Amino acid sequence: MKDRIMGGEIEWIGSFRNNASCQWQEAGTPFDKIRGFLQKKYTYRYCNLTDLFLPNGCRFYHEPTGNHVESTTPECGNAREVLIYEKWQEHFMCQLSEELNCELGEFVFQKKNSDDNLASSRGSHESYLSDKMFNDLLYTAQLNLTATPSTMDPRLNYLILFLITRQIFTGSGGTIIYISDASRNAYEISPRSHFIEQIFSSASTGSRPIINIREEPLADPDKYRRNHFILGDANMADLSIFLKFGTTSAVLEMIEEGICDETLNLLNPSEAVVLFKDISRDLTLKNVPIRLVDGKYYSVIEIQKRFCQNFKRYIDYSGQGGEKLEIAQRWREILKCLQRDDEKVYRQLDYKIKFRLLNDYMRTKGLPLSDKRVRNVDLNYHNPDPEKSFYYLLKNHPHSKFESLVSESEILESGGLPPENRAKLRAYLRSLLEELNISYSMYWGYILFKPVSLLSTTYGEKRLDLPEPHLSSFDSLNFESNYDAIHYLNSLKPGAIIIKLHHSPLIPQEAAHGRAETG
Amino acid sequence: MAEQKQVKKTGTDKGAGEEESKNKKPSKQEKKLSKERKKLMDEIDDIIDEQGEDFVENYVQRGGE
Numbered sequence: 001m002k003d004r005i006m007g008g009e010i011e012w013i014g015s016f017r018n019n020a021s022c023q024w025q026e027a028g029t030p031f032d033k034i035r036g037f038l039q040k041k042y043t044y045r046y047c048n049l050t051d052l053f054l055p056n057g058c059r060f061y062h063e064p065t066g067n068h069v070e071s072t073t074p075e076c077g078n079a080r081e082v083l084i085y086e087k088w089q090e091h092f093m094c095q096l097s098e099e100l101n102c103e104l105g106e107f108v109f110q111k112k113n114s115d116d117n118l119a120s121s122r123g124s125h126e127s128y129l130s131d132k133m134f135n136d137l138l139y140t141a142q143l144n145l146t147a148t149p150s151t152m153d154p155r156l157n158y159l160i161l162f163l164i165t166r167q168i169f170t171g172s173g174g175t176i177i178y179i180s181d182a183s184r185n186a187y188e189i190s191p192r193s194h195f196i197e198q199i200f201s202s203a204s205t206g207s208r209p210i211i212n213i214r215e216e217p218l219a220d221p222d223k224y225r226r227n228h229f230i231l232g233d234a235n236m237a238d239l240s241i242f243l244k245f246g247t248t249s250a251v252l253e254m255i256e257e258g259i260c261d262e263t264l265n266l267l268n269p270s271e272a273v274v275l276f277k278d279i280s281r282d283l284t285l286k287n288v289p290i291r292l293v294d295g296k297y298y299s300v301i302e303i304q305k306r307f308c309q310n311f312k313r314y315i316d317y318s319g320q321g322g323e324k325l326e327i328a329q330r331w332r333e334i335l336k337c338l339q340r341d342d343e344k345v346y347r348q349l350d351y352k353i354k355f356r357l358l359n360d361y362m363r364t365k366g367l368p369l370s371d372k373r374v375r376n377v378d379l380n381y382h383n384p385d386p387e388k389s390f391y392y393l394l395k396n397h398p399h400s401k402f403e404s405l406v407s408e409s410e411i412l413e414s415g416g417l418p419p420e421n422r423a424k425l426r427a428y429l430r431s432l433l434e435e436l437n438i439s440y441s442m443y444w445g446y447i448l449f450k451p452v453s454l455l456s457t458t459y460g461e462k463r464l465d466l467p468e469p470h471l472s473s474f475d476s477l478n479f480e481s482n483y484d485a486i487h488y489l490n491s492l493k494p495g496a497i498i499i500k501l502h503h504s505p506l507i508p509q510e511a512a513h514g515r516a517e518t519g
Numbered sequence: 520m521a522e523q524k525q526v527k528k529t530g531t532d533k534g535a536g537e538e539e540s541k542n543k544k545p546s547k548q549e550k551k552l553s554k555e556r557k558k559l560m561d562e563i564d565d566i567i568d569e570q571g572e573d574f575v576e577n578y579v580q581r582g583g584e
């Protein structure tokens with residue numbers, strides 16, 4: 001899919017205390033207060049759910065399983081857009097804690113994978129709208145859960161190899177503490193690797209997989225599959241975020257377009273999970289040999305270079321430039337820099353920046369890795385508040401050479417508006433429902449609402465399907481299936497929703513085909 | 520890293536990244552910045568103290584197999 005929609009989710013570490021003399025506690029608990037505060041702020045009077053879609057299409061909610069607050073980007077059209085909205089969410093969380101601090105007590109949020117004393121972890125998940133071809137591919141995988149070279153499709157092997165090796169630019173870095181054996185305490189590339197136990201699974205808690213096979217497209221299931229990856233780390237550095245989404249989408253695109261380098265396959269894919277963890281522990285990037293189908297061993301950088309070369313060849317051949325060219329160039333450049341441990345990586349990639357920060361701190365203060373002050377440095381690297389964040393302390397330092405891929409004004413201005421796709425349509429429909437005093441429940445792919453006159457909770461409930469994530473126009477609403485809802489809204493406000501009938505309703509197949517081409 | 524160095528290495532991977540960065544001679548600019556870097560470390564200390572150093576105990580990432 002050349003015009004992929006993608007997005008990211010952040011599960012925030014949230015801590016709360018009534019005042020400085022009180023103990024810190026999980027901030028999931030006072031979520032009702034947070035929600036009430038936000039609902040008032042955005043004057044959402046009729047939203048039934050605890051989930052809130054913010055005016056720019058970002059979603060903010062409470063995740064009951066892990067008892068944490070979670071936020072997502074809206075549907076984004078490219079990696080840069082994901083970066084803008086992810087950074088916008090950092091601003092949002094800062095502002096939220098500041099505003100809440102006046103009203104309720106003291107809140108701190110951090111964007112980090114971690115586990116806590118309740119043994120719950122927080123993820124930084126990615127979603128990539130994909131061609132439905134992945135349905136067949138992953139269905140077969142589901143049948144062959146024991147991954148042997150003969151049963152695994154080479155395309156999945158290719159994807160898995162990419163996913164376990166991309167951590168050399170996407171890793172957040174982190175201190176790992178072993179309670180029973182302190183000699184194993186270490187700084188690792190991808191702390192998230194400790195939570196990944198399987199190659200395929202539909203679980204997002206418990207035995208988490210490299211590839212999630214849960215089928216939940218949040219869009220037209222006849223056209224799309226959503227690839228949902230939960231193995232990534234929570235990043236602060238612009239380049240780590242940009243490349244995480246950019247390169248992963250690139251590899252998915254090559255698979256969709258029928259391009260798969262079958263020499264870039266693990267000889268024994270069942271080793272993928274162990275390799276993923278071993279690579280995370282190897283800060284040299286040289287000491288974990290990865291055996292491919294040709295029987296030879298390669299380093300993680302050599303493998304990533306080949307993925308990058310494949311992508312460059314693919315975009316050259318398919319005549320694509322723009323952001324995709326930028327991704328290929330930045331990818332190539334960072335791999336080169338990693339190979340010679342160039343200074344640049346210490347200001348571009350999270351696990352490198354943090355590695356140097358922790359080393360400097362430990363050396364200056366004479367503290368070991370396991371010391372809680374050192375772990376505080378690790379954790380507060382991920383604070384979004386520029387005044388308290390150790391990432392921003394380094395980035396905003398007068399002598400800093402950190403490069404921003406997006407400007408502050410882009411984050412605040414572009415990030416404050418919904419992207420030109422379904423997110424914009426959803427924003428319009430929400431203001432319409434609020435204006436018409438209709439209570440509603442809003443989801444990614446549909447909206448439920450109840451006619452004003454009906455008191456019963458579900459009887460007469462109307463549903464508006466929003467199956468097309470690419471489009472912001474009413475034309476993406478299927479007229480026939482949404483007729484009842486559209487008719488009702490138009491009866492309250494004539495002309496509220498106008499659908500041009502020369503599109504899909506008259507000749508559904510041709511119209512759908514045309515849409516896919518012009519996309 | 521300090522703690523890893525106390526441990527006898529069993530593999531080539533542990534702490535090797537640190538070895539690499541230690542073997543590098545600091546550039547002029549690094550030397551110049553080191554004073555500032557120390558100041559930065561003190562700033563970090565102030566922030567940790569303000570939050571309370573026990574804050575982190577709720578969020579220890581433990582190693583898994």
